[in-house]
Amino acid sequence: MSTTPNSVAEAYSEARSNRNIRTAAIAGGVGTMLEQFDFAAYGLAAALVFPHVFFPDSDPLAGALASFAGFAVGFFARPIGGIIFAHYGEKLGRRWVLVMTLALMGTATFLIGVLPSYAQVGVLAPILLFVLRVLQGLGAGAEQSGSATLLTETGRPGHRGRLSSSVMVGAAAGTVVGTFVFALVQWIMPEEAFLAWGWRIVFWFSIIVTVGAWLIRRHLAESPVFSELKQSAGEEHREQAPVAQSLKYGWKRILQVAIMNWGPNTNSYAVQTFFVTFVTTTVVVAGTEDFFPRSAITDIQLIGAVVGMVSAFCWGALSDHLGRKPVYLLIAALGVVLPFAYFGLLSTGSTLLVGLAVVLGYIFAAYGNVGVQMSYFPELFGTRYRYAGVTVAREASSLIGGGIAPMVCSWLLLQFGSWIPLAIYLGFTMLCTLLASIWAPETVDRDLTIATDAVEGEAHTDKALAA
Numbered sequence: 001m002s003t004t005p006n007s008v009a010e011a012y013s014e015a016r017s018n019r020n021i022r023t024a025a026i027a028g029g030v031g032t033m034l035e036q037f038d039f040a041a042y043g044l045a046a047a048l049v050f051p052h053v054f055f056p057d058s059d060p061l062a063g064a065l066a067s068f069a070g071f072a073v074g075f076f077a078r079p080i081g082g083i084i085f086a087h088y089g090e091k092l093g094r095r096w097v098l099v100m101t102l103a104l105m106g107t108a109t110f111l112i113g114v115l116p117s118y119a120q121v122g123v124l125a126p127i128l129l130f131v132l133r134v135l136q137g138l139g140a141g142a143e144q145s146g147s148a149t150l151l152t153e154t155g156r157p158g159h160r161g162r163l164s165s166s167v168m169v170g171a172a173a174g175t176v177v178g179t180f181v182f183a184l185v186q187w188i189m190p191e192e193a194f195l196a197w198g199w200r201i202v203f204w205f206s207i208i209v210t211v212g213a214w215l216i217r218r219h220l221a222e223s224p225v226f227s228e229l230k231q232s233a234g235e236e237h238r239e240q241a242p243v244a245q246s247l248k249y250g251w252k253r254i255l256q257v258a259i260m261n262w263g264p265n266t267n268s269y270a271v272q273t274f275f276v277t278f279v280t281t282t283v284v285v286a287g288t289e290d291f292f293p294r295s296a297i298t299d300i301q302l303i304g305a306v307v308g309m310v311s312a313f314c315w316g317a318l319s320d321h322l323g324r325k326p327v328y329l330l331i332a333a334l335g336v337v338l339p340f341a342y343f344g345l346l347s348t349g350s351t352l353l354v355g356l357a358v359v360l361g362y363i364f365a366a367y368g369n370v371g372v373q374m375s376y377f378p379e380l381f382g383t384r385y386r387y388a389g390v391t392v393a394r395e396a397s398s399l400i401g402g403g404i405a406p407m408v409c410s411w412l413l414l415q416f417g418s419w420i421p422l423a424i425y426l427g428f429t430m431l432c433t434l435l436a437s438i439w440a441p442e443t444v445d446r447d448l449t450i451a452t453d454a455v456e457g458e459a460h461t462d463k464a465l466a467a
Contacts, residue, residue, distance in 0.1 A: 016156055023216065024154050025163055028147035029170025030213040031102055035143045036174025037209055038109045038136050039074075041202045043273035043406070044182050044301075046070065047280065048294050049199045053117045054126045073130045074137035075403020081141025082395035083243050086388040089146055097146045099217055104139035106210030108132045113203030144171070144374075145391040152378040153386075157445040157460075158320060164374035165316025172308035172367055174209075175272060179302040181205050186295055246385035246392060253453045256436050257377055257393035260328075262401045263335060263433030264369035265394075267426050269402030271342070271361035274409040276301065278422075279346055279354060282413065286349040300355045304362035311363045315371035324376040325442045331368040332437055335430035338364055343419035365426075369433070379443035382452040389453075401429070 050070070081101075089097040112132050118125045147167045155163035181202050189198040246254060279292040319327045338360065345357035373394075381389040405426075412421045441456040450458070 016154065021154070021156075021163065024151055025166040027098070027213070027217045028151045028164075029166040029173065030209070030216055031098055032144055032147055032167045032170040033174035033177065034102060034105055034109075034206065034209045034213050035140045036171040037178040037206055038105055038140070038174075039269075040175040040178030040272065040305075041109070041182060041206070042070075042074070042112070042133070042136075043269070044179065044276060044298065045199055045202070046406075047273060047276040048298075049195060050129070052195050053199075054129055056118055069407055070126070070130050070133050072403045072407050074133040074140070075398050077134040077137030078141035078398055078403070079392070079395040081138030082145065082391040083141075083388075084138070085142030085146070086391040087243055089142060089149070089242075089387040089391075095150065095217070097142055098150070099214065101139040101141075101143045101146065102210060102213050102217065105136055105143065106206055106213075108135035108139065109203055109206040110210075113200040113206075141395050142391055145377075145387065145394055148374040149378045149387045149390055152375050153448055155375075160375040160379075160445070161320035161324070161372065162313060162317040164378075165313050165371045167374045168312035168316070168367055168371050169309050171370075172305050172312055172362075175305035175308065176302060177209070178202070179298060179305055183295070183298045183302055186298060242385045242388040243392065246381075246388040250381065250385055250389050250453055253380060254389055254393045254396075256440060257380060257390070258397040259436035260369075260433050260440065261373065261377075261394050261397040263332060263426075263430035264365070264373070265398050265401035266405045266429040267335060267339070267361075267365035268367075268370065269405045270339075270409055270422075270426055271304075271358070271365045272301070274406040275342075275346065275358060275361065277406070277410060278343075278413070278419070283347060283349050283354075285351075292349065292354065296351060297354070297358075300351075300358045303355065304358040304366075307359050308362035308367040312367040312371035315368055316374065319372045319375065319444065323442050323444045324372055324379070325437065325440060328369055328372050328376060328437050328440075329434065331364060331372070332430055332434040334364055335368070336427045336434060339423040339426035339430075340420075343423050347419060376443060379446045379448065380440065380454050382450055382454075383448065384451045386448075 054070075085097045085101060088100075109132075112129065115128050115132070116125055144167055147170075148164055151164040151167060152160050182199075185198050185201050186194055276294075276297050279297050280294050281291065283292045284290065285292055315327060315331065342357045342361055342365075345353045345360075348354070377390045377394065378386055408425065409422050412425060413419070415421075441454045441458075443454045445460040446454055446458070447460060
């Protein structure tokens with residue numbers, strides 16, 4: 001099929017109109033907000049509630065380890081969901097996938113709130129919990145990659161970093177909303193009532209976010225790059241499986257991007273979930289004999305997530321001006337040593353210093369590199385398998401990264417009784433990311449209609465002509 005110039009021009013005009021740019025930013029952010037709401041709620045519940053509700057026969061740290069195993073189950077499902085939805089994202093469009101993943105994640109999260117407890121149905125309770133985590137993971141496997149790809153392809157050159165960073169602004173907002181709702185229910189209910197049934201309200205609340213995100217996404221225009229590719233591609237290309245294409249021709253880039261994501265993904269989920277377990281099970285409040293209170297660390301995480309929203313946008317916008325690669329390398333280099341600072345501050349038991357550790361964690365570990373990734377990773381891949389390449393790379397690394405990070409940290413703490421092995425583990429993953437990123441090309445303002453993966457020195461889009 002030949003390209004139809006008028007329809008392609010109309011696709012770009014509609015997608016890059018001020019109205020659609022605003023809609024795209026909100027749609028990308030709100031959808032990822034639901035995903036992160038799911039994971040924030042589960043992460044907090046895994047640390048504070050689920051050991052009592054679904055694993056009552058375990059000691060506190062072992063119960064948390066079992067809960068985080070459920071957290072990991074969701075990440076094991078993410079690559080499968082990513083592969084499934086990436087196929088349809090390349091065939092049917094980015095927007096279609098974003099609507100489907102939204103429905104799947106929202107339904108699974110709501111149903112967690114109606115699960116019976118271990119006391120009611122025995123071992124069936126944690127089994128059902130793990131099943132719903134699998135469904136969450138299937139939907140989440142293509143959510144961020146789909147949003148990042150659509151926004152990067154929609155954004156005007158010179159503005160892609162800040163526009164695509166709205167995905168991570170939404171993710172931080174999801175942590176804010178999830179943590180706030182979790183904290184609010186804790187504030188207004190006695191602890192016994194909260195552990196008995198109050199925690200379920202947090203998961204029921206997800207239905208509001210789901211409906212709101214759906215209403216916004218149904219008005220979103222398709223990616224203009226996808227529209228152009230769909231019209232210009234030959235029949236043979238349209239019949240090829242995009243995931244198979246990405247693995248056949250882009251496996252080196254996929255491996256590189258996976259390592260570039262390993263450190264940030266690992267450190268992000270350690271900050272957002274394991275920090276809670278660490279301070280509530282091992283850190284004594286300065287001047288007392290009591291462990292750090294659950295309500296206090298929840299409040300601190302809420303503040304950190306608000307800071308993360310600003311951080312994600314600032315890093316993305318900075319990459320528009322300084323380039324993706326230098327900003328990414330800077331954050332990765334800092335990430336090699338920062339885990340030692342985080343745990344040193346957390347171990348003091350001082351509310352102020354614990355707060356400082358969490359805020360720094362959200363600025364750099366949780367929403368530093370990922371704020372740049374949202375435009376950098378789609379720009380690294382060519383049009384023939386961009387969505388599939390980004391998805392496979394990110395979700396493969398999330399499987400060995402954030403999916404098991406809280407569990408690995410819990411195990412290391414059980415084995416060694418010290419935070420130093422934890423800091424070494426987190427720092428090592430960032431070192432690997434730093435080394436992989438050194439060999440990545442600069443991509444800011446790359447021409448996204450190029451079929452092949454990015455290489456150093458290729459022509460970029462002229463800002464003046466493309467604005």
